[in-house]
Amino acid sequence: MEPNTGVTFDDVAGVDEAKQDFQEIVDFLRTPGKFAAVGARIPKGVLLVGPPGTGKTLLARAIAGEAGVPFFSLSGSEFIEMFVGVGASRVRDLFNKAKENSPCLVFIDEIDAVGRQRGAGIGGGNDEREQTLNQLLTEMDGFTGNSGVIVIAATNRPEILDQALLRPGRFDRQVTVGLPDVRGREEILRVHSNNKKLETDVSLSVIAMRTPGFSGADLANLMNEAAILAGRRGKDKITSKEIDDSIDRIVAGMEGTKMTDGKNKILVAYHEVGHAVCATLTPGHDPVQKVTLIPRGQSRGLTWFIPGEDPSLVSKQQLFARIVGGLGGRAAEEIIFGEPEITTGAAGDLQQITQIARQMVTMFGMSEVGPWALIDPAVQSSDVVLRMLARNSMSEKLAEDIDTSVRRIIDNTFEIAKMHVRNNREAIDKLVEVLLEKETLTGDEFRAILSEFTIVPLDKIKKTGVREMIEA
Incomplete structure (x- = not known):
């Protein structure tokens, strides 16, 4: 009844706010008198919301290890069966057993399997699921109530849950367990x-x-x-x-076979150095971490960057710089080998920079179109059915303005990328020569060579000997 899960709050890191909420519930179960003295009542339910892999189930295992009270753990899918009435019966049995052992904790993992919006008519809902959900709603806060039973539930799809389930009195708290900083x-x-x-x-x-x-x-x-x-x-x-x-x-992806073909290897080297040089010389871009010619996955070569700050808030200058850096490879191919020799190697880059430019216009309001969101939330929803049903209310004129703005952003950044390549041809040739020999350049090695030919912005340099040398 008091499971030894082998997990305590010491084993849970990176979600301090969620841990604090759960620590409070553990205190409530251990010393209820302290809270009752000021008129506080125990929360009936806590809903954990967040992307997959952020530690929602781990938190539940930790609270089971810490609380020292009976703990019932099950999945939302265990309620749903093909037989009529089985789901509602299981909910009744669960809460009857929980009331006999109160105070106790009930953990329902993946509650979206049973708590989906009622009457939506989409997404595979059926009467059996609705009866199960109705029974769950009644048990959590119905006519009889359930004192001393705390329900903890986890889901990564809160938008499809029924509103009656989310109201205070059923799930009093929603705890977001996001990606860690x-x-x-x-x-x-x-x-x-x-x-x-x-x-x-x-x-x-x-x-x-x-x-x-x-x-x-x-x-x-x-x-x-x-x-x-x-x-x-x-x-x-x-x-x-x-x-x-x-x-x-x-x-x-996995490391591939190293390239031996001279022409392809040289072209990939110029492409990757083009990315690194354009990114380094554009204000607002993250510093280069390494440049490599070792193939991985679908890529023939890669340029890695270290984010300078936590990337939860990104400025217009940073987005602009990312597009310049992304176009650096194509710019290097075009300037150095000529337009007839440009390759398909930039296909992934072009997809990424087009997506960033379109988001700048339609989501972030960072263009002359104006500071307003131009996409219906249902259209950008991850739910396929919602996207199919969403009506596009955009006029043809507005769609044309958006396309024009996206093209203008990409054209301007491409000109800047080509300018960086033209102005730093000598440095690029030297970097390619070293890269072909070593196959991988660290960020410090890259900046040390580049600083011999041009001034490297100090915000792109970590506190290393290179920075002291350049500052001197």
Whole structure:
């Protein structure tokens, strides 16, 4: 009844706000008198919302380990059966058993399986599911009520849940468990590296900076991949090389066969150096982390960047700089080899920069079209059915204005990228020469060579010997 899950709040990192909410519930269960003295009543339900892999189920396991009260754990799909009335009967049985053992905790994982919006007529809803949901609504806050039973539920699709389920009195609190920031990622990495042997030069803060957008599950997988690589290479400790290779593998795919063809290799080298030079010389772009000619996934070569700050808020200048950097490869091909020799290598870059430019116009209001959102939320919803049913209310004139603005942004940035390539041809030739020889250039090596030919902005340089040298 009091499960030893082996997980406590010490094992949960990077979600401090959610942890604090749950710590409060644990205190409520342990010392109810302290809260009752000021007229507080115990919350009936807590809904955990967030993307997959952020630690929602882990938090529930931690609260089970910490609370010291009976804990019932099940999945939303366990209520749904093909037989009529089974789901509602299981909900009744669950809450009857929970009331007998109150105070207690009930954890329902993936509650969207049973709590989907009623009467929507889309998404595969049926009467059996609705009866199960009705019974759940009644048990959580109906005529009889349920004192001492706290329901914790988790979902990554809150937009499809029934509104009656989300109201105060049923789920009193909605706790968002989002993707961790830099500090959160560092704490998560520290938790997952406790049982691993790391070389002394491995910096968890640098790994955290290199992994924006990674969830807790991604970071756990990263450290495990690094440990597997270290074992495969016969090492007794994980070094920075294993961690770098693991990040590259997770983000870009497996390492491919190295290129031997002279012409293709030279072209890819100019393409990647074009990205790195245009990004470095454009204000607002993140600093280069490394440039490599080693193929990964579909890419023949890659240029990596380290985000300078947490990328949750991005300025217009930063978005503009990303488009310039993204077009640097195509600009280098066109200027150095001529327009007839441009290749299909820029296909992925063009998709990315077109998406950024369109978002600047239609979502962020960063163009002459005006500061207003031009896309219906249903159109950009992840739900396929909602997208099919959404009516596009945009006029032909507005659609034309949007296309014109997107094209203007991309044309302007392409001219800037070509200007950077023309003005720094000597530096690009030197960088390509070194890159062809070494196949991989670190960010510091790249900036040291580039600074011999032009002034590198100081915000693109980390606190290393290169920065002191350039400042001097």
